[in-house]
Amino acid sequence: PPCSGPTKTGARQNQSYKARRAPGRRRSKTKPAAMETQTSEAEKEMREWCVALPKVELHAHLNGSIRNSTLLELAKELGDKGVIVFEDVKGVIMKNDRSLPECVRLFDLFHTLTTDHDTVTRIAKEVVGDFAAENVVYLEIRTTPKNNEAKGITKRSYMNAVVKGLKSVEDVDVVINDEKLSCTPMSVLGGDTKRKKIYVRLLLSIDRHETTSAALDTVNLAMEMKDQGVIGIDLSGNPVVGEW
Numbered sequence: 001p002p003c004s005g006p007t008k009t010g011a012r013q014n015q016s017y018k019a020r021r022a023p024g025r026r027r028s029k030t031k032p033a034a035m036e037t038q039t040s041e042a043e044k045e046m047r048e049w050c051v052a053l054p055k056v057e058l059h060a061h062l063n064g065s066i067r068n069s070t071l072l073e074l075a076k077e078l079g080d081k082g083v084i085v086f087e088d089v090k091g092v093i094m095k096n097d098r099s100l101p102e103c104v105r106l107f108d109l110f111h112t113l114t115t116d117h118d119t120v121t122r123i124a125k126e127v128v129g130d131f132a133a134e135n136v137v138y139l140e141i142r143t144t145p146k147n148n149e150a151k152g153i154t155k156r157s158y159m160n161a162v163v164k165g166l167k168s169v170e171d172v173d174v175v176i177n178d179e180k181l182s183c184t185p186m187s188v189l190g191g192d193t194k195r196k197k198i199y200v201r202l203l204l205s206i207d208r209h210e211t212t213s214a215a216l217d218t219v220n221l222a223m224e225m226k227d228q229g230v231i232g233i234d235l236s237g238n239p240v241v242g243e244w
């Protein structure tokens with residue numbers, strides 16, 4: 001947040017980062033195996049430092065932030081119902097290093113897995129909990145409100161399910177509407193406080209393949225939900241599809 005200066009926590013973490021990083025930078029006369037151990041120690045410490053640092057996350061797609069374990073669980077359920085072939089999907093979920101077109105295709109699968117209110121609520125809850133666990137103190141989640149007549153879902157009910165998820169996080173204080181946010185000192189946003197606090201804001205995405213009228217529905221919905229943490233809209237989706 002703009003008004004917040006460096007905190008004791010931030011300064012201490014920065015110092016400890018320097019102290020920890022030093023050994024990894026020293027020239028070593030040891031054998032390669034020992035060097036490898038040293039590097040992986042340094043990487044581990046760097047990772048720990050990165051996790052401990054209070055952070056802001058300004059570009060998280062809700063359906064792009066689902067836990068692998070949840071995706072696998074949902075895929076297994078759909079596999080058992082015969083909607084998908086679990087073994088095929090499993091490999092796709094666990095694959096790393098995807099190209100953008102592969103990611104876009106993967107979202108079609110994710111959307112098959114997550115289209116019901118309870119699942120949307122569940123993933124919203126888990127995603128916020130996961131970011132808080134990594135010491136994200138301010139989080140902007142973007143997601144595409146979707147109509148799905150067959151499942152009785154409207155853009156509004158989809159968003160209500162998301163907000164319900166944010167409100168049902170148990171171990172962390174989730175603030176979704178706080179006008180004083182920009183002046184909240186960093187010291188109360190994260191760090192060493194026993195119970196974590198995370199400020200969450202929502203952006204409603206308009207997928208490029210949507211019609212103008214569907215896009216306007218999303219804009220109006222964003223306006224209606226201003227008091228529920230919605231702070232704007234986003235243009236998303238496959239960049240080579242549609243006219244947006």
Ligand SMILES: CNc1ncnc2c1ncn2[C@@H]1O[C@H](COP(=O)(O)O)[C@@H](O)[C@H]1O
Nearest residue numbers: 061062063064107142143144205207236237
């Ligand atoms: C360079 N990366 C990207 N570029 C463009 N759009 C992206 C994206 N990564 C994700 N999305 C958008 O986010 C949707 C999934 O989350 P939600 O269902 O909305 O929560 C995808 O369908 C896509 O429209």
